[in-house]
Amino acid sequence: MLAKPILLIGAGALGSAMLKGMRAAGHIAPSDLIILDLNPGEEAHAYAGLGARLNPSPEVWRDAFTVIIAVKPQSWRGAAQILDGNLNPNATLISVMAGVRTEDLSSVFAPLKVARVMPTTGVATGKGVASLYASEGVALQAASDLFSPMAATVVLDNEDLIDAATAVSGSGPAYVYAFVAALEQAALETGLTAADAKTLARATLISAANLLDQTGEDPEDLIRKVASPGGTTEAALKVLRREGQGLTELVTAAVMAAQKRSKELG
Ligand SMILES: NC(=O)C1=CN([C@@H]2O[C@H](COP(=O)(O)OP(=O)(O)OC[C@H]3O[C@@H](n4cnc5c(N)ncnc54)[C@H](OP(=O)(O)O)[C@@H]3O)[C@@H](O)[C@H]2O)C=CC1
Ligand SMILES: O=C(O)[C@@H]1CCC=N1
Incomplete structure (x- = not known):
């Protein structure tokens, strides 16, 4: 109580x-x-x-x-x-x-x-x-x-797992915001206006998070529903999931750095 x-x-x-x-x-x-x-x-x-x-x-x-x-x-x-x-x-x-x-x-x-x-x-x-x-x-x-x-x-x-939780979820919102900021930046490179780039980047995160929340489906299943074989998403995922130097490796390195720092703060 x-x-x-x-x-x-x-x-x-x-x-x-x-x-x-x-x-x-x-x-x-x-x-x-x-x-x-x-x-x-x-x-x-x-x-x-x-x-x-x-x-x-x-x-x-x-x-x-x-x-x-x-x-x-x-x-x-x-x-x-x-x-x-x-x-x-x-x-x-x-x-x-x-x-x-x-x-x-x-x-x-x-x-x-x-x-x-x-x-x-x-x-x-x-x-x-x-x-x-x-x-x-x-x-x-x-x-x-x-x-x-x-x-x-x-x-x-x-x-000890508090340091892991800190690195994954305590700091985690910042990783997600960094992704949104990167998507907004990339949207500008495609020629979209600043206002549209901002709306599309934010709304995409929110709508994807809602589906994750409301369907309870696995991220990989949700990815399959977006990525048509031979389509645009597949082309992008080949870059994001490049062997040995993709998003997973980058996020893992970021989480490890946060976990290490959490231990040092003690
Ligand atoms: N921000 C986050 O997302 C998360 C933070 N944490 C943890 O939460 C803690 C706070 O982080 P955060 O809120 O970001 O830090 P902030 O610096 O924003 O907040 C700390 C607050 O405490 C005040 N403060 C400092 N000393 C005293 C005191 N002696 N008496 C009363 N108030 C005092 C500070 O005042 P002043 O600024 O004037 O010094 C400040 O307002 C950290 O230990 C962090 O690890 C955990 C999870 C997530
Ligand atoms: O950055 C930090 O150190 C704190 C702990 C988790 C989130 N913010």
């Missing part, structure tokens, strides 16, 4: 996406939310406008039974110093930070129980992805209760 109130530390890119998703899903009432951020943005102010407590004094932080830490991996030890002595010892800590391991979080935040989650910014629209890991059932349940209303969740049974 998700014990409330909730304290969110860091309302930047991901923290704001979570705030937006939580507000839309309605599972965290504004009165159950305390937000700390050095420069609160639009989403933090929107929740505060509904009654969430924004940057209250340290004695209020102790009210929270669930603490979410969403600062950069490079900033968490500094944040922990500020929080020191001001957190409820019975609270559960949910870290969404890449790389930072449970062992290190536990050594600094003891006796709080710890869960790690690797979400995507898609939580903002209630359609995120979140990989969860915790060694204790109570902490895993808290993470699940927090993210399930706004993300498809995957439970990992080995903490």
Whole structure:
């Protein structure tokens, strides 16, 4: 069960996406939310406008039974110093930070129980992805209760796999956006206007994602339905899937680089 109130530390890119998703899903009432951020943005102010407590004094932080830490991996030890002595010892800590391991979080935040989650910014629209890991059932349940209303969740049974999930899905939306940007750029090369190139690249991604979602079919089956034998798609796929130097090799190298970096961030 998700014990409330909730304290969110860091309302930047991901923290704001979570705030937006939580507000839309309605599972965290504004009165159950305390937000700390050095420069609160639009989403933090929107929740505060509904009654969430924004940057209250340290004695209020102790009210929270669930603490979410969403600062950069490079900033968490500094944040922990500020929080020191001001957190409820019975609270559960949910870290969404890449790389930072449970062992290190536990050594600094003891006796709080710890869960790690690797979400995507898609939580903002209630359609995120979140990989969860915790060694204790109570902490895993808290993470699940927090993210399930706004993300498809995957439970990992080995903490090392959080680095893999970070590389595949945490960073993954950026890979997809990079593909859309590349398709838009290529569309310009074909002679389409800038406006049409933008529309076609975006709409193609969205319509393909909808089919993937609604049919549940395998990508290879969906490809077969697009690629007529001897047709245009086949000509393009010969380039994209060039032996040894195609998209699969490129994406695999990108994911490996992200996984390596995730381990270094710890
Ligand atoms: N962005 C993403 O798609 C994803 C991010 N993550 C993880 O989420 C975490 C946050 O990433 P992201 O949102 O992109 O980073 P941001 O820098 O956008 O957000 C971090 C926020 O925390 C604030 N902050 C820093 N120190 C403190 C403090 N002591 N007290 C309160 N607020 C503080 C920052 O303020 P200021 O900017 O003024 O320093 C900033 O607003 C990272 O650990 C990252 O690994 C995980 C999955 C996806
Ligand atoms: O780029 C990063 O380090 C973070 C973690 C996953 C997505 N953004």
